Amino acid sequence: MTVRRGENGTIFLEGDCTVEEAEPLLQMLQDAPHPMLDWTTCSRLHTAVLQVVLAARPALIGPCGDPWVARWV
Numbered sequence: 105m106t107v108r109r110g111e112n113g114t115i116f117l118e119g120d121c122t123v124e125e126a127e128p129l130l131q132m133l134q135d136a137p138h139p140m141l142d143w144t145t146c147s148r149l150h151t152a153v154l155q156v157v158l159a160a161r162p163a164l165i166g167p168c169g170d171p172w173v174a175r176w177v
Contacts, residue, residue, distance in 0.1 A: 106146070107132065114165065115139060117146040117153070126152040133160040143168045 106119045107129045115132050117125070133139045139162035143149070149170040154177070157164075168174045 110142075113140070115141045115162070117141065117143040117149070119146065120148040121146050121150055121153045123150045123152045126150070126156050129153060130156045130160070133162055136162075139163065140165060142166060143170075145169050146173075149173050 106117060106121045107125045108116050108118070109132055110116055113136060115129070115136070117129070121129075133141075133156065139160065141157065141162040142165040143157075144166035146169040149168060154173060158177075168177070
């Protein structure tokens, strides 16, 4: 799984984040009162996952590791 919650509550997106990661990510974001998302080590982000991030508007840590997302979003 490329979506995980760290010890301090930060949510991490790592590696290739596929469409299957969208729902678990949404659940984690909804469960956190002030979600923080570290997506610096994400190498590829499916558009469904990106839509969840854009809709939930968590605090983002660093630039996205996906070059396309980093450039256009």
